[in-house]
Amino acid sequence: MRNGTARAVVGPAALIVLGLTAGPAAAHGAAWTPVSRSVACTPDSGRYLGSPACDAALAASPGGALADWDNVRLKDVDGRDRDRVPDGKVCSAGLARFRGLDLPRDDWPVTQLTAGAPFTFRYRSSIPHAGRFELYVTRSGYDPGQPLKWSDLEPQPFLTVTDPPLVENTYTFTGQLPTGRTGRHLILTVWRNTRLPDTYYSCADVHFPADPGTAPAPPAGEGAQPARAAQAAAEAGAGAGAPISLASAARTPGRGTNGAAVAGASLAIVSLTSFLLLVFWVRRVKRC
CATH class of the missing domain: 2.70.50.50 (chitin-binding protein cbp21)
Structure with a gap:
């Protein structure tokens, strides 16, 4: 149950990161x-x-x-x-x-x-x-x-x-x-x-x-x-x-003049958020 909870939290975060980075692969x-x-x-x-x-x-x-x-x-x-x-x-x-x-x-x-x-x-x-x-x-x-x-x-x-x-x-x-x-x-x-x-x-x-x-x-x-x-x-x-x-x-469709910078910053924020969520749930699992 504990392992399942950790996977449930980390999985969507990882999907978010992959969603941001996979876009340009077709260009x-x-x-x-x-x-x-x-x-x-x-x-x-x-x-x-x-x-x-x-x-x-x-x-x-x-x-x-x-x-x-x-x-x-x-x-x-x-x-x-x-x-x-x-x-x-x-x-x-x-x-x-x-x-x-x-x-x-x-x-x-x-x-x-x-x-x-x-x-x-x-x-x-x-x-x-x-x-x-x-x-x-x-x-x-x-x-x-x-x-x-x-x-x-x-x-x-x-x-x-x-x-x-x-x-x-x-x-x-x-x-x-x-x-x-x-x-x-x-x-x-x-x-x-x-x-x-x-x-x-x-x-x-x-x-x-x-x-x-x-x-x-x-x-x-x-x-x-x-x-x-x-x-x-x-x-x-x-x-x-x-x-x-x-x-x-x-190539940063729809992101305006500073599209590349915004995309990079967004990816960094999501990655950091994913990491913090992982740390939080690992510590919570250890306490249980």
């Missing part, structure tokens, strides 16, 4: 710079919320799916992306819950780039994995107003990186941007995990100015929202590829 990463569609439009902390493209993406993705900005993934792809993911559904990896990411629009938030220039890419990871990053760019003549097909992308990646360094939950690597591009384009990042059967897909809309020596005019849709225009100006002022600073430094 892993997405392109951060250039900003991907899922990162830009996540309902928890996306900097472009309220823009027409993000509003449309959220409306088309059922059940708040874009809160899982880091979970656009498929299992057992084995490099057969074009067989597994249908045309027109590349950005969602063919997953219906993320279908808002596939909307053909010319007003998705963009990152300003310079063709042929070196660029520092950043890929946010809520759960690190060993793996290879492959980056593909759309061909010349790409039309963002049409559904993205595999034939719109170059068949070979312009950059491939294996196991880049991970600093503060972000993989960072530098490479040369493709040449011969002007106007709106799209960069598809494919992250192939080597120790797990998962492959992740991230679509980032970018803009290459016709004359790299001059400041580009805002692409279609970029000036429609003051917040997005200000962000584009901030990125241009900080240099190409300055990271988008989302409200959450880690």
Whole structure:
């Protein structure tokens, strides 16, 4: 009876702790710079919320799916992306819950780039994995107003990186941007995990100015929202590829600006409470 009482008290406390820590296990990463569609439009902390493209993406993705900005993934792809993911559904990896990411629009938030220039890419990871990053760019003549097909992308990646360094939950690597591009384009990042059967897909809309020596005019849709225009100006002022600073430094849906800190503090409080309850009931059992 005494042992049963102790287990009854400790069991729920342990379940509370497990409930807080198990959540992020189904989430892993997405392109951060250039900003991907899922990162830009996540309902928890996306900097472009309220823009027409993000509003449309959220409306088309059922059940708040874009809160899982880091979970656009498929299992057992084995490099057969074009067989597994249908045309027109590349950005969602063919997953219906993320279908808002596939909307053909010319007003998705963009990152300003310079063709042929070196660029520092950043890929946010809520759960690190060993793996290879492959980056593909759309061909010349790409039309963002049409559904993205595999034939719109170059068949070979312009950059491939294996196991880049991970600093503060972000993989960072530098490479040369493709040449011969002007106007709106799209960069598809494919992250192939080597120790797990998962492959992740991230679509980032970018803009290459016709004359790299001059400041580009805002692409279609970029000036429609003051917040997005200000962000584009901030990125241009900080240099190409300055990271988008989302409200959450880690994946903490619904927890606001200091989500990671609040989650950590909550876990510490629950753990301490569980420990004190255990001590209390052990002492009580000993007295009986």
